[in-house]
Amino acid sequence: MTTPDNYLGLPLHQVAAEIERALRRYPGIARARVIRDADGRFVAQVLPWGVHSVTADTGVLAELAGMNMAETRFLHDEIFVDEVYLRGGIVLRENAVVFDVGANVGMFSVFVGARCPSAEVYAFEPVPEVFARLQQNIDERGLNTRPFNYGLSDRDQEVSFYYYPNISIMSCRHDYTNWDNEIDLIKRYVANERRSGPPGRAEHLAEVESLLARDFEFVECRCRLRTLSSVIDEVGVRGIDLLKIDAQRAEYDVLQGIEARHWPLVQQVSMEVHDETGSPTEGRVEQVTGWLAEQGFRVSMEVEEMLRGTGRYAVYAIRPGYENDPRPVVAATGTTHAIKPELVADWLSARLPAELLPDRVDVVDALPQAESS
Structure with a gap:
């Protein structure tokens, strides 16, 4: 049985980071976080780009390499929100x-x-x-x-x-x-x-x-x-x-x-x-x-x-x-494409070993501020 801090003999944070790194490359995903639910299953929570990617969790911009946060947010609002x-x-x-x-x-x-x-x-x-x-x-x-x-x-x-x-x-x-x-x-x-x-x-x-x-x-x-x-x-x-x-x-x-x-x-x-x-x-x-x-x-x-x-x-x-x-x-302006959990899961399965795949993918409007384990 896995312990709360380990998975497949690896530290949980290391496994989560590997999955999150892959998810950030999925088109339309601004940020991702991998948690373990009450039943011990791995859940990948993904936050789409757009209004919620800033208003709900400003940490998404910290994951982009920018010159400073004020400028990065200005660019985000101009390009992603105002299009x-x-x-x-x-x-x-x-x-x-x-x-x-x-x-x-x-x-x-x-x-x-x-x-x-x-x-x-x-x-x-x-x-x-x-x-x-x-x-x-x-x-x-x-x-x-x-x-x-x-x-x-x-x-x-x-x-x-x-x-x-x-x-x-x-x-x-x-x-x-x-x-x-x-x-x-x-x-x-x-x-x-x-x-x-x-x-x-x-x-x-x-x-x-x-x-x-x-x-x-x-x-x-x-x-x-x-x-x-x-x-x-x-x-x-x-x-x-x-x-x-x-x-x-x-x-x-x-x-x-x-x-x-x-x-x-x-x-x-x-x-x-x-x-x-x-x-x-x-x-x-x-x-x-x-x-x-x-x-x-x-x-x-x-x-x-x-x-x-x-x-x-x-x-x-x-x-x-x-x-x-x-x-x-x-x-085009005003058109968005919903991120479908099943498509994200299929995309991940072609890029990660089977043992690193999350048990479930959830699309969310906000991510918790603190890391979960």
Whole structure:
């Protein structure tokens, strides 16, 4: 008979950790915990990505390699909850090819892996310290993502970047720095979220607000930039289902790095565009939307509610006829796929020895805060 602290001669925590590590690689699972129930059976409890993955148990974000918790939660809410990159009619089809320009620590790669596991992602992040976290998250989650430690631009070059360790999503080329706008962004985001955001976020918003007291300390580093066309030629993709761009004021440069011969390969574009009054980006939305229209896309634009008034706009472009692509749509705004315990169990059985398989898989809305044994 097994004892409460051992299973198959191994410490219980070691067995549980092995199962949990495997479960984190299942598409759509944010976190997993293995417990022993009152009858002594092993039960794998799994928490899906989404609203509950944060509001019910913030520990899920601690399992992602990020720069700090306030920033990681911001990215989670923006990508998983608000689904900012799947608006405007943008979809993910089966076996989609996704280019993630401005990948940061890989939250969008995690999202794509959770919502469209058959997709192949090419992720670009120029800042070495941030890229290391991206690589770590790819490896830990077993994502079908190929990372590149450089950014994209209108030409191949090496430029100076200002990297902000306390808020890495604002890191950018030194010539695109706009400190006043960044400070205003944080103030407006906090104010908007306190006024109309979901409940239970006071501590998170206080953490974000505290960033203002840190004087935006930065580290200057040299980063490599390439053109998207040169990458397409190198990796040999035959099409890009979604080009996602969040390049901190350099978004138009990324578009300029696509040669005319490659534009027909791009089917959808989802991007953040900076259009800041009194700055070099003023008028950029009109410039970007006009350029995409010239390339034959249907273009739309909106302002994300929590970023209203900050000069950030979301631009979406879809190539006419893409709706006739025969591959099924796997992910779109507001659509989720329930995680079925029996499918998780079958998936585990192909990856773990029979003696390590849990007796039962339960899908839950929350995980206990303390470890159980």
